Amino acid sequence: MTHVAVVGGGIGGLTAAHELAERGIDVTVLEAGERFGGKARSMPIEDGPASLQGEHGFRFFPAFYRHVIDTMARIPDGNGTVADNLVETEATLIASVDRPDRIAETGQPDSVRGWLEALRPAFADDLPRDDVAFLLERLLYLLTACERRRESFDDVSWWAFIDAENRSPEFRDRLAYATQSLVALRPEVGSARTVGTIYLQLLFGQLDPSRPTERVLNAPTSDAWIDPWTRYLERLGVDLRANTPATALEFDGRRVTGATLADGETVDADEFVLAVPVEVAPSFVTPELGTAAAELGRIDRLDTAWMNGIQFYLSEPVDLTRGHQVYADAPWALTSISQRQFWHEYDLEARSDGEVEGVLSVIASDWDTPGMCYDKPARECTRAEISTDIWEQLKAHLNADEPRLTDDMLVDWFLDPAIVEIDDSSAATDGDVVENRSPLLINTVGSLRNRPPADVGVENLTLASDYVRTNSDLASMESANEAGRRAANAILDRHGLRGSRARLWTLEEPVVFEPFKREDRFRYRLGLPHPAEVSHSVRRSVSALVDRNPPSGGRRLLGGARDR
Ligand SMILES: Cc1cc2nc3c(=O)[nH]c(=O)nc-3n(C[C@H](O)[C@H](O)[C@H](O)COP(=O)(O)OP(=O)(O)OC[C@H]3O[C@@H](n4cnc5c(N)ncnc54)[C@H](O)[C@@H]3O)c2cc1C
Known part of the structure; x- marks a missing residue:
C-alpha cells in the first residue's frame, strides 16, 4: 500500500488527500496551524x-468554478x-x-433584456461610446486568439492590452483598476493573459443561464465546508495532524525520503505532496532539489500582494x-x-x-x-x-x-x-x-514561466497549491483544488492507477469562436499578427500622428490621405 505525506492542509493539500484516500491510498496530512483549510478557514x-x-x-x-464544486458535492453533510x-x-x-x-x-437573467441589464454596469452608462467599441474589439481579440493568448499575452500587462493610458478615466476605473479590488493585482503589472481570460469567464458566467453567476456559503467557511470535509477525510482513514509544522524535505539526490517536523521527528512516506503557500515553498527547496527540478528553483521568483x-x-x-x-x-x-x-x-x-x-x-x-x-x-x-x-x-x-x-x-x-x-x-x-x-500570489507579467507544474522532475514529489500551473490559473480555491487533483493524478499514474484519475476541467469558451481561433493559429504559425493587433496599431499610429500635429495639421494630414 502506498503511503502519501501531504505537507500543508489548505484547499490544495486537502484536495490531494481527498482524491487519494477515496482511491484507497494511505494519507497523512501535516498542517502547521491549529485548523485545516489554510486561507479559506474560519x-x-x-x-x-x-x-x-x-x-x-x-x-x-x-460560475466558472468546476473543481471545487465537484469536491464539495462529494463531501457528505447532514442529509445532503x-x-x-x-x-x-x-x-x-x-x-x-x-x-x-x-x-x-x-x-440568472431570464431574458435577453435581462442579460443586457446585467451587463450594463460593466459596459455602458458613463463609458464613452468609443471605449465600449474598443473594449468589445479587445474582448473579441482575446476570444479569437489561438495559443498566442497563452504564449505571448502573458508578457503583456492588462493595462497595455486594454490601452488604459489612452482611454477615459471611467474606462480605467471599470476595466483596469477593478483588477485591484478583485485580486489585489495592479493592472499595470497584471498579466493580460490571466486578467483577460478570467474577465471573459466572469462575463460568460453572467450570460450562462444554466449556472448561477456567483454563489457564497450559507455559514462561515469552516462550518459550511472545511469541518464536514475533515470529518469525511477522517472517515476515509486520512491521518490529519494539526499543529504539526514541517521544516524540510529530506532528499537523497533522487527521491524525497522524509519530511522533517519542527519537533525533529521524521515522517516517512512513499510519496510527498508539498501543499504549503507560495511564500513558504522556497524554504523547502534545497540547492539539491532545485538542481533536480529547475521549476522548483523558480518558485521564489513569483510575486505576492496583500x-x-x-x-x-x-x-x-x-x-x-x-x-x-x-x-x-x-x-x-x-x-x-x-x-x-x-x-x-x-x-x-x-x-x-x-x-x-x-x-x-x-x-x-x-x-x-x-x-x-x-x-x-x-x-x-x-x-x-x-x-x-x-x-x-x-x-x-x-x-x-x-x-x-x-x-x-x-x-x-x-x-x-x-x-x-x-x-x-x-x-x-x-x-x-x-x-x-x-500574502496572496499575483499573476504578474511573465510569471507563467516561473509557475511549476504539479508533477515536478523529482520522482516522488508533487506540488498542490494555488501557485501551481493550472487551467484555472488565478490564485484561488479553484486553482488550489485543481492543483491538488493534478498532484493526486501524478501519484496515481506512477502507481499504475491511471484508470481512476481525478477529473480535470478546462475553462470553457463559446464554440462559435473556434473557426476564428483555427484561422489565427494558421497566421500565428506563419509569424503573422492577429488582425486585431494590426487594426489597433494602425489606429495608434494615426492618433500619434494627429497628436504630433496641431489640430489643423492633423486634419490636413487625414484629409490629404483621403484626397489621395
Ligand atoms: C482575503 C482573501 C480572500 C479570498 N477570497 C477568495 C474567494 O472568494 N474565492 C476563491 O476562490 N479564492 C479566494 N482567495 C484565494 C484562496 O483563499 C487561496 O488561493 C486558496 O485558499 C489557497 O489554498 P492553498 O491550499 O494553495 O494554500 P493555503 O490556503 O495557503 O494553505 C496552505 C497550508 O499550508 C500550511 N503550512 C504552511 N507552512 C507549513 C509547514 N511548514 N508545514 C505544514 N503546513 C504548513 C498553512 O498553515 C496552510 O494551512 C482569497 C484569498 C484571500 C487572501
Whole structure:
C-alpha cells in the first residue's frame, strides 16, 4: 500500500488527500496551524465553543468554478452534501462617494433584456461610446486568439492590452483598476493573459443561464465546508495532524525520503505532496532539489500582494445588496458582503449574547495608497488604525444619500490575524507598521514561466497549491483544488492507477469562436499578427500622428490621405 505525506492542509493539500484516500491510498496530512483549510478557514474570535467566527476574507464561487464544486458535492453533510450549502447572490452594489449607487444583477437573467441589464454596469452608462467599441474589439481579440493568448499575452500587462493610458478615466476605473479590488493585482503589472481570460469567464458566467453567476456559503467557511470535509477525510482513514509544522524535505539526490517536523521527528512516506503557500515553498527547496527540478528553483521568483479581510460585527443586519459590494472610490480597494442574509442556519445572536445581528465582511486589496483618516497606507497603520480607516471608507460610500452604517451599530471587529504589528526593534521596515504573514500570489507579467507544474522532475514529489500551473490559473480555491487533483493524478499514474484519475476541467469558451481561433493559429504559425493587433496599431499610429500635429495639421494630414 502506498503511503502519501501531504505537507500543508489548505484547499490544495486537502484536495490531494481527498482524491487519494477515496482511491484507497494511505494519507497523512501535516498542517502547521491549529485548523485545516489554510486561507479559506474560519477562526473563532475568542476562546469557547460557541464563539463568533472570523475569516481571512469572504469566499465567493463564480460560475466558472468546476473543481471545487465537484469536491464539495462529494463531501457528505447532514442529509445532503457540502455543495448544498452554496447560495446564489442576486446583485452587486457598486457604491461611490459622490455618484449614485449602481447595481449589477448577478441572479440568472431570464431574458435577453435581462442579460443586457446585467451587463450594463460593466459596459455602458458613463463609458464613452468609443471605449465600449474598443473594449468589445479587445474582448473579441482575446476570444479569437489561438495559443498566442497563452504564449505571448502573458508578457503583456492588462493595462497595455486594454490601452488604459489612452482611454477615459471611467474606462480605467471599470476595466483596469477593478483588477485591484478583485485580486489585489495592479493592472499595470497584471498579466493580460490571466486578467483577460478570467474577465471573459466572469462575463460568460453572467450570460450562462444554466449556472448561477456567483454563489457564497450559507455559514462561515469552516462550518459550511472545511469541518464536514475533515470529518469525511477522517472517515476515509486520512491521518490529519494539526499543529504539526514541517521544516524540510529530506532528499537523497533522487527521491524525497522524509519530511522533517519542527519537533525533529521524521515522517516517512512513499510519496510527498508539498501543499504549503507560495511564500513558504522556497524554504523547502534545497540547492539539491532545485538542481533536480529547475521549476522548483523558480518558485521564489513569483510575486505576492496583500489582500486581507476584516469583519465588522454589527447590532443590526444591514442588508446592502443580496451579494457583494464594491467601493469604487475607496483608497484601499475595498469590497464587502453582508453575511447575515446568507447565513441562514448560523445563530449569530446566540454566539454574542444577543448583541450581534449582522456581520459585514470586508476585504482590503490596496495596502500602499494613503487612506482617509491618517493619510497613511494601511501597511503603515496599526491594526486599530486599519480598522478605523476601513470603517470610515465604508461609511463615506454607504452614507452618501442616507445613513446606512452608523458608529452606534459597531459592536466589535476582527482583523485577519495574519496582519501582525511589527516590533519597533525589528530590522528595517520601510515605514511599515504591520507585516502580512499570509500574502496572496499575483499573476504578474511573465510569471507563467516561473509557475511549476504539479508533477515536478523529482520522482516522488508533487506540488498542490494555488501557485501551481493550472487551467484555472488565478490564485484561488479553484486553482488550489485543481492543483491538488493534478498532484493526486501524478501519484496515481506512477502507481499504475491511471484508470481512476481525478477529473480535470478546462475553462470553457463559446464554440462559435473556434473557426476564428483555427484561422489565427494558421497566421500565428506563419509569424503573422492577429488582425486585431494590426487594426489597433494602425489606429495608434494615426492618433500619434494627429497628436504630433496641431489640430489643423492633423486634419490636413487625414484629409490629404483621403484626397489621395
Ligand atoms: C482575503 C482573501 C480572500 C479570498 N477570497 C477568495 C474567494 O472568494 N474565492 C476563491 O476562490 N479564492 C479566494 N482567495 C484565494 C484562496 O483563499 C487561496 O488561493 C486558496 O485558499 C489557497 O489554498 P492553498 O491550499 O494553495 O494554500 P493555503 O490556503 O495557503 O494553505 C496552505 C497550508 O499550508 C500550511 N503550512 C504552511 N507552512 C507549513 C509547514 N511548514 N508545514 C505544514 N503546513 C504548513 C498553512 O498553515 C496552510 O494551512 C482569497 C484569498 C484571500 C487572501
